[in-house]
Amino acid sequence: MAGDIPDLGMMRLALALVDTGDLGVAGRLAGVGRRTAAARIAQLERQTGAVLFDHSGSRVRLTAAGEAFIGEARLALAALDRAQRLARESAEPSDIIGIGAAPDALVSVCRDLLDDPVWRDEGFAVRLHPLSREDQAQALAEGRIALGFVAAPLPVLPRLSSRLVATSKWSAVVPDAEARLRKTASLSNLARKPLVMLDRAAAPLAVDGVVAALGATGARPVIAHEAPDWAGVMALVALGLGSALVPSVVARRIAVQGATVMPLVEAEDLPPWTISAIWLPQPTGSRAARAIRIVRTRQD
Numbered sequence: 001m002a003g004d005i006p007d008l009g010m011m012r013l014a015l016a017l018v019d020t021g022d023l024g025v026a027g028r029l030a031g032v033g034r035r036t037a038a039a040r041i042a043q044l045e046r047q048t049g050a051v052l053f054d055h056s057g058s059r060v061r062l063t064a065a066g067e068a069f070i071g072e073a074r075l076a077l078a079a080l081d082r083a084q085r086l087a088r089e090s091a092e093p094s095d096i097i098g099i100g101a102a103p104d105a106l107v108s109v110c111r112d113l114l115d116d117p118v119w120r121d122e123g124f125a126v127r128l129h130p131l132s133r134e135d136q137a138q139a140l141a142e143g144r145i146a147l148g149f150v151a152a153p154l155p156v157l158p159r160l161s162s163r164l165v166a167t168s169k170w171s172a173v174v175p176d177a178e179a180r181l182r183k184t185a186s187l188s189n190l191a192r193k194p195l196v197m198l199d200r201a202a203a204p205l206a207v208d209g210v211v212a213a214l215g216a217t218g219a220r221p222v223i224a225h226e227a228p229d230w231a232g233v234m235a236l237v238a239l240g241l242g243s244a245l246v247p248s249v250v251a252r253r254i255a256v257q258g259a260t261v262m263p264l265v266e267a268e269d270l271p272p273w274t275i276s277a278i279w280l281p282q283p284t285g286s287r288a289a290r291a292i293r294i295v296r297t298r299q300d
Contacts, residue, residue: 008080010044011073013037014052018070021059075158078141082280085143090283095125097291098145100136102202102275103229105149107253109166109275118294124287132202140280146288147295148278151203159280163296166275168247169267170210173233175240179260185243186265188217194224194242196233209271210245234259247273 009030016026017037027037045052052066062070101110110128113119129136129145136148137155154162172185191214200207214221224242227233230250237244238258250273251261264270277296282289 082143097124100129100131100145100148152205162276162278165277167272168249170245171248171251172262172264174243185262191217191219196225196236196242196244197223
């Protein structure tokens with residue numbers, strides 16, 4: 001009957017069907033047969049009052065109504081999972097604080113945070129999880145981490161809070177052979193050479209800003225290689241495959257033989273590289289809540 005609240009088993013089955021596209025496989029994941037899975041999906045659609053799945057092709061697909069439903073269903077189940085996890089942790093407190101971090105945050109913000117005397121005095125046992133922006137949002141929603149550190153843009157998540165915790169100017173990183181020819185680098189010079197760039201998916205706003213600044217010199221930047229993280233960018237530069245723009249704080253902490261960090265003439269004119277802390281509400285007085293308070297109040 002339309003308007004009835006679907007049970008959790010049906011919602012989890014629907015998510016499995018979305019992820020696999022096959023009723024039989026989704027049913028096995030839910031511990032039921034194909035016929036039972038089909039009956040439960042039909043019941044879910046009756047309760048929802050809309051057809052959620054298109055079974056006409058070789059792979060089951062979402063309808064427009066299904067697209068609208070499934071995103072909210074994921075959030076609802078993640079919120080329930082998080083509520084259960086928080087309840088268990090409140091009943092049996094753990095000393096471990098889960099922290100998610102993008103690769104560039106691991107060598108900058110996380111290092112500074114763990115070296116902070118206030119943080120050390122709390123005696124937190126930290127478990128770091130190198131995760132993408134999207135995976136950190138999912139881990140926060142499920143309660144697997146208490147804090148995340150991401151580059152802009154921030155993920156979209158209900159009740160998400162954030163604080164800008166790090167900014168940095170940019171430096172040029174060039175092969176050693178080129179560094180012997182000059183003491184500084186300029187955007188106009190870099191724009192006319194093969195470039196090594198961070199994969200845009202890792203920090204789209206930062207990458208787009210760098211490309212726009214290079215293009216503003218009148219040259220058409222040639223991106224010869226991409227890397228998933230800044231360490232990879234610097235390694236490719238060290239191999240002589242191009243030059244790069246890297247956040248100064250990151251470049252100082254990743255030493256790669258064969259790559260030289262140089263001052264960028266226009267560093268003041270470029271939008272800064274940024275990292276923000278993100279979190280969801282935690283039970284008052286919990287270790288996770290205390291960890292968040294430190295991040296919220298510590299000075300840059």
